Amino acid sequence: MKTVIAIVGPTAAGKTALSIALAKALKTEIISADSRQFYKEMSIGTAVPDKYELAAAPHHFIQHKSIFDDYNVGNFEQEFLALSGQLFQKHNTLILVGGSGLYIDAACKGLDNLPGRNAQIRTTLEAGWQQEGIGFLQQKLLKLDPEYYAQVDLLNPHRLIRAIEILEQSGGKKMADLQGNRPQRDFKTLYIGLNSSRQHLYDRINKRVDLMMANGLLEEVKKLYPHKNLNALKTVGYRELFHYLDGDYSLDFAVSEIKKNTRRFAKRQLTWFRKNQAIHWFDINDSFDKIITFASEQIR
Secondary structure, X not given: OOEEEEEEOOXXXXXXXHHHHHHHHHOOOEEEOOOOOOEOOOOOOOOOOOHHHHHHOOXXXXXXXXXXXXXXXXXXXXXXXXXXXHHOOOOOEEEEEOOOHHHXXXXXXXXXXXXXXXXXXXXXXXXXXXXXXXXXXXXXXXXXXXXXXXXXXXXXXXXXXXXXXXXXOOXXXXXXXXXXXXXXXXXXXXXXXXXXXXXXXXXXXXXXXXXXXXXXXXXXXXXXXXXXXXXXXXXXXXXXXXXXHHOOOOHHHHHHHHHHHHHHHHHHHHHHHOOOOOOEEEEOOOOHHHHHHHHHHHHO
16 A cells, blocks of 8 residues: 655754755655745745755755746645655655644644535624734633643734634534544555753754844845735744844844744644654654664555
């Protein structure tokens, strides 16, 4: 049976390097499920693979969209199924890599059959957000579903609105209750997770942010500033520097906020992935040879 090897874990764990090593060892191709790396206008702040990494193995879904495109996880699921169907004609195994748990699940398990949009609920929520700020949405979600509140990106108002919209139509059910009833996949998935001690991961995150700043993140953000209200740009690394450009933060404080919010993001990523009992976890410092040997044995 065809196999997708899904490489998951928190930001800064080394997923890109591992995916390339696996793709080279298995002579296959890589599909990104990192929802921040889809956009061609965003490079430094999303840790897009550099030109040498991209040349080391065939990559797909890297900077293939624009921040001006209307793109969501449902679109991604359909594009993934179409692309993987083509690639499976020449490979028995594909590599899927990313820290966006929702997108990994959409590819490997399919999306849940959730309630559609409700204009009345959405209008009320958007009005509350505009008048009272994102805390209005956070508190509403916390009351409806504390478990999902602990997993979701609490700084993404559109994700919060959609979750509340679903829950308010669910008759008291939680998001976990609504999962299931998903389509079957014609491939099996081998999940490989990368993680380490909290302090080691946080040190890696802090160093990565410093490197992004040294590589020109502020200049990248300045070019995107006129479009700061686009949903794609309401993400860690960009949002904090927009505050700096608005005069709300000093530069040092903005950088410290990027580090803090990235650490929080990594914690939420791990909360999501730890629900998946099928993930085989490895330490960041484990050798690639060890992981490649394990993966090869599993797919045989």
